[in-house]
Amino acid sequence: xxxxxxxxxxxxxxxxxxxxxxxxxxxxxxxxxxxxxxxxxxxxxxxxxxxxxxxxxxxxxxxxxxxxxxxxxxxxxxxxxxxxxxxxxxxxxxxxxxxxxxxxxxxxxxxxxxxxxxxxxxxxxxxxxxxxxxxxxxxxxxxxxxxxxxxxxxxxxxxxxxxxxxxxxxxxxxxxxxxxxxxxxxxxxxxxxxxxxxxxxxxxxxxxxxxxxxxxxxxxxxxxxxxxxxxxxxxxxxxxxxxxxxxxxxxxxxxxxxxxxxxxxxxxxxx
Amino acid sequence: xxxxxxxxxxxxxxxxxxxxxxxxxxxxxxxxxxxxxxxxxxxxxxxxxxxxxxxxxxxxxxxxxxxxxxxxxxxxxxxxxxxxxxxxxxxxxxxxxxxxxxxxxxxxxxxxxxxxxxxxxxxxxxxxxxxxxxxxxxxxxxxxxxxxxxxxxxxxxxxxxxxxxxxxxxxxxxxxxxxxxxxxxxxxxxxxxxxxxxxxxxxxxxxxxxxxxxxxxxxxxxxxxxxxxxxxxxxxxxxxxxxxxxxxxxxxxxxxxxxxxxxxxxxxxxxxxxxxxxxxxxxxxxxxxxxxxxxxxxxxxxxxxxxxxxxxxxxxxxxxxxxxxxxxxxxxxxxxxxxxxxxxxxxxxxxxxxxxxxxxxxxxxxxxxxxxxxxxxxxxxxxxxxxxxxxxxxxxxxxxxxxxxxxxxxxxxxxxxxxxxxxxxxxxxxxxxxxxxxxxxxxxxxxxxxxxxxxxxxxxxxxxxxxxxxxxxxxxxxxxxxxxxxxxxxxxxxxxxxxxxxxxxxxxxxxxxxxxxxxxxxxxxxxxxxxxx
Numbered sequence: 001x002x003x004x005x006x007x008x009x010x011x012x013x014x015x016x017x018x019x020x021x022x023x024x025x026x027x028x029x030x031x032x033x034x035x036x037x038x039x040x041x042x043x044x045x046x047x048x049x050x051x052x053x054x055x056x057x058x059x060x061x062x063x064x065x066x067x068x069x070x071x072x073x074x075x076x077x078x079x080x081x082x083x084x085x086x087x088x089x090x091x092x093x094x095x096x097x098x099x100x101x102x103x104x105x106x107x108x109x110x111x112x113x114x115x116x117x118x119x120x121x122x123x124x125x126x127x128x129x130x131x132x133x134x135x136x137x138x139x140x141x142x143x144x145x146x147x148x149x150x151x152x153x154x155x156x157x158x159x160x161x162x163x164x165x166x167x168x169x170x171x172x173x174x175x176x177x178x179x180x181x182x183x184x185x186x187x188x189x190x191x192x193x194x195x196x197x198x199x200x201x202x203x204x205x206x207x208x209x210x211x212x213x214x215x216x217x218x219x220x221x222x223x224x225x226x227x228x229x230x231x232x233x234x235x236x237x238x239x240x241x242x243x244x245x246x247x248x249x250x251x252x253x254x255x256x257x258x259x260x261x262x263x264x265x266x267x268x269x270x271x
Numbered sequence: 272x273x274x275x276x277x278x279x280x281x282x283x284x285x286x287x288x289x290x291x292x293x294x295x296x297x298x299x300x301x302x303x304x305x306x307x308x309x310x311x312x313x314x315x316x317x318x319x320x321x322x323x324x325x326x327x328x329x330x331x332x333x334x335x336x337x338x339x340x341x342x343x344x345x346x347x348x349x350x351x352x353x354x355x356x357x358x359x360x361x362x363x364x365x366x367x368x369x370x371x372x373x374x375x376x377x378x379x380x381x382x383x384x385x386x387x388x389x390x391x392x393x394x395x396x397x398x399x400x401x402x403x404x405x406x407x408x409x410x411x412x413x414x415x416x417x418x419x420x421x422x423x424x425x426x427x428x429x430x431x432x433x434x435x436x437x438x439x440x441x442x443x444x445x446x447x448x449x450x451x452x453x454x455x456x457x458x459x460x461x462x463x464x465x466x467x468x469x470x471x472x473x474x475x476x477x478x479x480x481x482x483x484x485x486x487x488x489x490x491x492x493x494x495x496x497x498x499x500x501x502x503x504x505x506x507x508x509x510x511x512x513x514x515x516x517x518x519x520x521x522x523x524x525x526x527x528x529x530x531x532x533x534x535x536x537x538x539x540x541x542x543x544x545x546x547x548x549x550x551x552x553x554x555x556x557x558x559x560x561x562x563x564x565x566x567x568x569x570x571x572x573x574x575x576x577x578x579x580x581x582x583x584x585x586x587x588x589x590x591x592x593x594x595x596x597x598x599x600x601x602x603x604x605x606x607x608x609x610x611x612x613x614x615x616x617x618x619x620x621x622x623x624x625x626x627x628x629x630x631x632x633x634x635x636x637x638x639x640x641x642x643x644x645x646x647x648x649x650x651x652x653x654x655x656x657x658x659x660x661x662x663x664x665x666x667x668x669x670x671x672x673x674x675x676x677x678x679x680x681x682x683x684x685x686x687x688x689x690x691x692x693x694x695x696x697x698x699x700x701x702x703x704x705x706x707x708x709x710x711x712x713x714x715x716x717x718x719x720x721x722x723x724x725x726x727x728x729x730x731x732x733x734x735x736x737x738x739x740x741x742x743x744x745x746x747x748x749x750x751x752x753x754x755x756x757x758x759x760x761x762x763x764x765x766x767x768x769x770x771x772x773x774x775x776x777x778x779x780x781x782x783x784x785x786x787x788x789x790x791x792x793x794x795x796x797x798x799x800x801x802x803x804x
Contacts, residue, residue: 021592022592022664022668023596025596025597026596046663047660047667048667216677218677230511231509231510231511232531234514234518234532234535235532235534
């Protein structure tokens with residue numbers, strides 16, 4: 001909630017570099033700055049950005065990237081999974097072998113690869129603007145396999161059922177059978193995977209940004225903030241690392257809990 | 272503390288390993304584990320005129336004359352040098368006798384002729400230091416004469432980073448030509464080394480680990496402390512990791528303690544921080560020569576070509592804030608791109624800047640950019656102290672006068688070629704001055720880029736009048752007239768706002784208290800001078 005309404009809640013706009021006062025850098029939480037006497041609830045980072053505002057805005061980026069990436073992965077995974085499960089044959093083999101090959105790489109590596117290629121091909125002046133979209137694409141493309149596998153499995157089961165055969169008998173087109181009849185019945189597990197993937201995607205985004213290949217330093221996401229913060233771990237400026245890290249933890253935890261709840265709620269046997 | 276401990280461990284290991292304990296000599300092996308943010312760019316001693324590259328080369332190769340740890344001249348491969356009594360255009364160098372390279376070959380006058388010639392060749396990055404030399408003659412095996420195009424009183428100070436290679440080794444290994452770093456070439460000499468220095472190369476993995484061991488045939492044994500017998504050099508880019516390595520005793524010596532960790536390191540038992548102002552200035556350069564620049568949003572014009580824009584940018588930089596917050600006091604704000612060590616520096620020019628955002632906005636409006644423009648800033652992230660943080664701070668400062676800056680920070684190995692190839696429009700650079708004279712700065716940074724000079728001038732600035740003045744410096748023997756010319760050139764540089772100076776760096780070396788050495792103003796530890804407590 002805080003993330004959505006960040007522009008109204010946050011005391012400062014951390015993404016507008018013109019409003020930053022470097023003299024506010026490294027202010028501790030709730031202590032007045034030694035030069036400007038300004039007070040910040042959670043302190044400021046090395047560039048004088050208010051940590052609270054930056055977390056709120058950073059969370060927006062993290063959530064946006066997470067949702068979009070999972071959405072992309074879901075669309076891709078469901079379509080490919082349906083095709084593989086329903087049509088079968090060589091198409092099934094091709095899709096599933098591609099999925100197997102991709103599963104052998106850690107998804108973070110795949111994401112870094114995509115990110116690196118995209119950085120190379122985009123012109124410099126757009127790089128900051130497209131960085132977020134590239135991030136979404138990178139995480140989305142590295143994450144579709146789970147969806148595809150689950151949907152394929154469920155589709156294989158559903159395909160044998162009477163209602164599907166009935167639909168085929170009355171001459172409905174394959175595409176209609178897949179979308180209208182099978183899809184609704186395989187959607188439950190997909191939703192559960194989606195929530196778990198969301199938490200993973202947020203962590204993947206944070207990891208990429210932590211490694212310095214994600215969100216640009218002038219538009220920090222939670223991962224970028226943690227990367228900045230860890231530079232100052234030894235010097236006692238703990239708040240730059242601590243608050244973003246706690247936020248990331250809380251975010252991932254609450255989404256996982258949501259996923260658990262959703263699984264229970266959608267499972268008729270547990271209801 | 273930590274070092275003695277590791278020494279003990281090492282000894283114990285040696286004891287256990289060598290069952291025939293007789294073999295162990297009484298000489299204690301002192302290994303120095305050395306870390307800094309970045310690695311040497313190449314082992315080819317003439318391919319890159321860059322601080323960390325020279326620092327590693329100084330352990331393996333030697334020039335005719337070096338500067339000791341306090342910056343004073345000291346005889347290295349030359350024992351003495353003087354202008355010829357017969358001809359004011361000739362310098363005579365007497366070479367040291369009985370010096371051999373690591374592979375056993377003897378060092379002779381032929382190698383000096385070869386090395387200077389190599390450093391003057393097309394791909395060399397050291398040409399600017401040698402462009403007054405017209406001929407190098409080997410008079411006999413141990414005497415060399417250098418003929419200049421006019422009397423050059425400061426020639427010796429141009430030779431302190433000019434390393435001597437063995438001509439035979441270079442020919443045998445096909446490295447007579449200097450490595451073309453900008454062209455992405457690697458050669459045998461870039462990964463192997465054969466010098467006369469106090470340390471020999473044992474192994475090298477670029478950006479990972481370089482191991483050197485003491486040269487048992489070194490000519491200076493007995494003249495220098497040579498307390499360190501083995502050097503293990505590991506670049507550690509991440510500041511926190513570097514400090515952690517020092518705190519945990521994993522390394523003994525780091526050249527760049529992050530400013531936020533100075534207290535932490537100094538207050539740790541067994542560790543010391545030694546501080547001294549560095550002979551290095553940090554600044555931004557701008558591509559003002561191009562008709563249009565690639566990385567901006569202005570079509571058909573180059574905003575940086577307008578001196579008013581450059582002045583506005585200069586006024587927008589809040590050097591005070593960078594010093595107080597980014598550098599935590601460990602810098603001295605600069606108004607010119609020469610450190611105070613350098614002949615030609617004046618307090619007046621260096622103190623000439625003040626931050627005035629209002630006036631800067633007016634200048635921007637006068638230049639027709641009241642709405643600003645966008646541009647990319649290229650920045651290294653493993654070269655200068657807090658380089659990326661300074662660039663980030665500049666993003667905010669430029670935004671205040673309407674300039675939207677896209678920051679692209681990357682390792683120096685990718686950053687520097689952008690400057691030397693002229694592929695960046697707005698960049699950060701730092702410049703140390705090993706000759707302690709302004710001519711060095713002008714030759715590399717303000718002279719028109721050409722075959723002999725201006726190789727690090729990424730601004731595209733070209734002024735024939737200034738070029739003539741710069742060229743006259745090498746052979747001007749009247750020091751007052753020479754200094755007047757230097758001042759005149761500086762006036763132009765300041766007037767045209769060729770660069771945006773930021774600050775002079777302050778060096779902070781962190782080390783185990785077993786290491787005995789003081790900070791050198793050029794940030795170039797030469798380990799043969801190190802003692803161990």
